[in-house]
Amino acid sequence: MDQPRSSAPPGEGGAGPVDTAAPGNPDKAPRTERGRRTLRKLLDAAAIEFGERGFHDASISGITRRAGTALGSFYTYFDSKEEIFQALVRYMSEQLRDHVTPLVQAAPDEIVAERVGLESFLRFVREHKEIYRIIDEAEFVDYASYRRHYETTVERMRQRLENGAARGEIRADAGEVHAWAIAGMNVFLGMRYGLWDESADIADVARIANDMLANGLRKKD
Amino acid sequence: MDQPRSSAPPGEGGAGPVDTAAPGNPDKAPRTERGRRTLRKLLDAAAIEFGERGFHDASISGITRRAGTALGSFYTYFDSKEEIFQALVRYMSEQLRDHVTPLVQAAPDEIVAERVGLESFLRFVREHKEIYRIIDEAEFVDYASYRRHYETTVERMRQRLENGAARGEIRADAGEVHAWAIAGMNVFLGMRYGLWDESADIADVARIANDMLANGLRKKD
Numbered sequence: 001m002d003q004p005r006s007s008a009p010p011g012e013g014g015a016g017p018v019d020t021a022a023p024g025n026p027d028k029a030p031r032t033e034r035g036r037r038t039l040r041k042l043l044d045a046a047a048i049e050f051g052e053r054g055f056h057d058a059s060i061s062g063i064t065r066r067a068g069t070a071l072g073s074f075y076t077y078f079d080s081k082e083e084i085f086q087a088l089v090r091y092m093s094e095q096l097r098d099h100v101t102p103l104v105q106a107a108p109d110e111i112v113a114e115r116v117g118l119e120s121f122l123r124f125v126r127e128h129k130e131i132y133r134i135i136d137e138a139e140f141v142d143y144a145s146y147r148r149h150y151e152t153t154v155e156r157m158r159q160r161l162e163n164g165a166a167r168g169e170i171r172a173d174a175g176e177v178h179a180w181a182i183a184g185m186n187v188f189l190g191m192r193y194g195l196w197d198e199s200a201d202i203a204d205v206a207r208i209a210n211d212m213l214a215n216g217l218r219k220k221d
Numbered sequence: 222m223d224q225p226r227s228s229a230p231p232g233e234g235g236a237g238p239v240d241t242a243a244p245g246n247p248d249k250a251p252r253t254e255r256g257r258r259t260l261r262k263l264l265d266a267a268a269i270e271f272g273e274r275g276f277h278d279a280s281i282s283g284i285t286r287r288a289g290t291a292l293g294s295f296y297t298y299f300d301s302k303e304e305i306f307q308a309l310v311r312y313m314s315e316q317l318r319d320h321v322t323p324l325v326q327a328a329p330d331e332i333v334a335e336r337v338g339l340e341s342f343l344r345f346v347r348e349h350k351e352i353y354r355i356i357d358e359a360e361f362v363d364y365a366s367y368r369r370h371y372e373t374t375v376e377r378m379r380q381r382l383e384n385g386a387a388r389g390e391i392r393a394d395a396g397e398v399h400a401w402a403i404a405g406m407n408v409f410l411g412m413r414y415g416l417w418d419e420s421a422d423i424a425d426v427a428r429i430a431n432d433m434l435a436n437g438l439r440k441k442d
Contacts, residue, residue, distance in 0.1 A: 054361060111439060136360050140275060147417075150409075161438075170438045177410070177429040178438070184409025185402040192375075192401045196368075208398040216437035217382075217391045217399070218332060 021091055024083030028076065039077050041067040043091045046084050051130025055085060055141045082142070089138045089145040092131055093152065099124050101156075110164025115210035117157075118186050122202040125194030132195055154183045185209060242312055245304030249297065260298050262288040264312045267305050272351025276306060276362045303363070310359045310366040313352055314373065320345050322377075331385025336431035338378075339407050343423040346415030353416055375404045406430060 021040040023029060030036045045067035049058045060081055064071050078084040103120045107113035125131060138146035158179035164170045189209055193200040242261040244250060251257045266288035270279045281302055285295050299305040324341045328334035346352060359367035379400035385391045410430055414421040 114438070133360075136357060139354075139357050140361070150412075154413075168440065171433075171440050173429075174433075174438060177414075177426055178433055180409050180413045181406040181430045181433060184405035184407070186405070188371075188401050188405025188408065189398070191371075193398075205398055208394075208396075209402045212392075212395075212399050212402060212437070213433075214437050214439045216433070216435050217335070217395060218435045219389065219392050 023077035024087050038073050043088055046088045047130050051133050055137050086142050086145050089149055093149045096124055110169040111214045114213055115206050119203055119206035121186050122190055122194045125190040129195055154179045244298035245308050259290055259294050264309055267309045268351050272354050276358050307363050307366050310370055314370045317345055331390040332435045336427050340424055340427035342407050343411055343415045346411040350416055375400045378404055
């Protein structure tokens, strides 16, 4: 269903590639470009609606109003508020991936890739502040989506570390524990310096964190 | 209101020291040992009630039933479900601190302290699985408590790093960004290996993560 990652555009703050938008039910996948555009409009509107109001207070009519679509369009793609929320978690997860991946893949080595990955994640958070509220609320609304978002994201990082280790760019034992540790680091730095602190120098935060990740806390002789 | 951290008992999985239990309103602080015991019973029961049912479905009568106290006792200390939830976030945050701090303080240097801190956190999560759901739900129920929990916890880590740097045990520039990065690392490892995976060897996870933290991802020559 998804295009290969390398074909995703590296655009920042945009609506993401069409292919990341999918309805709750695969049978309802749009068959025309116009349909895909409507679906994407609904998901972008849902991000604002859920991000501003939270799952409980968000409404389907609020989503279609923001999207500028008829209520019927909603039901062409989704059966319920739960279903679009679930699709939205996957959509945001994939938008994030499509934003970060091409930048990371262009990095000269795995250490730089992790710095670029963190910096581009911090920029994504600044542009899409609703991502924390939406992903975090999935813990309560749809635990399977919540867990899948992190497992998918971390598996991608683990694979990246494994490839970097195979190329001799980082320590040979880098694996799953390292990937979860780095993911947590990034998510917390995103909350502190992307979400809460508008004025933080994102490149600087990424540089400091990456230097610790690369070289460790231990004092060098 | 709190005792100094170093006087907290290092007990694991217990109800925590009496002093971490405080009602929502300081005017309602219990004056007798019996009152403090009741308050603690209510907070421990609230942890189970909110942990199992979530904020929305949890009820005051569910809390008093689990605590084995009369409904009147609840209102001696709290005015509402919101108020005991807020007190519970602080209580859990302080229980965690009181569990981890003495172990960390006994470590021979700051690198070991971070390993011991992570390992004892992972053990705390295994014994108090409800902590994730409660702290995470605070993001939606009481954002100020949510943010305060992390800011307080990370400030304690930052201070620890600063002291370790002053003693020459770690790199001299260790500061706020490093502290947030380490906190995120610990929270994600706790979710993955404390909460989701009962069978993971906690000491091993802490050792692997600490080795990356100490020495970095970079390949050593």
